Amino acid sequence: MVALLKTFDGGPSLNAEDIKSFERNQTLTLPPPYKEFLLSTNGGRPERDLFTINGLAGNPFGRIHVFFGLNDPVTSCNLDWNLNVFGDRIPADLLPIATTEGIDKICLLIAGSRTGAIFYWDGHARAGERNLYFLANDFASFISSLYADEDSPRRPEP
Secondary structure (H helix, E strand, O other), X not given: OOOOOOEEOOOXXXXXXXXXXXXXXXXXXXXXXXXXXXXXXXXXEEOOOEEEOOOOOOXXXXXXXXXXXXXXXXXXXXXXXXHHHHOOOOOOOEEEEEEXXXXXXXXXXXXXXXXXXXXXXXXXXXXXXXXXXXXXXXXXXXXXXXXXXXXXXXXXXX
């Protein structure tokens, strides 16, 4: 079970068929913990949004702006849109699942022996420079590692 992460401003509620349809259309299989996350939140802005980037010189911390979902009315908040837009820049075995406030992405490894691992993709790295940084062995570990500070978003009061 994925550790609880409160998000807000996510996409509309999903069911298992929505996720299966995405997997068929993109010819990929999502790890069960990530599917569980989509079913419970469908993306959105996390209240715990900070993470550590080991090895990134000069910027060892990142802040998630939004986790992507499915069928979101905001096109740029959709998994398929991000996969299509960044697919030629991010390695083919990675699925962008979240973004910082810039171009950098949090990616889920969707193939190979380490399927499910989480990486940070540095969209500002120049050609030939390192642009991938390991964050966690799996989605649940990544979610558990997130933390908040005074600048982290808070769910608006009703």
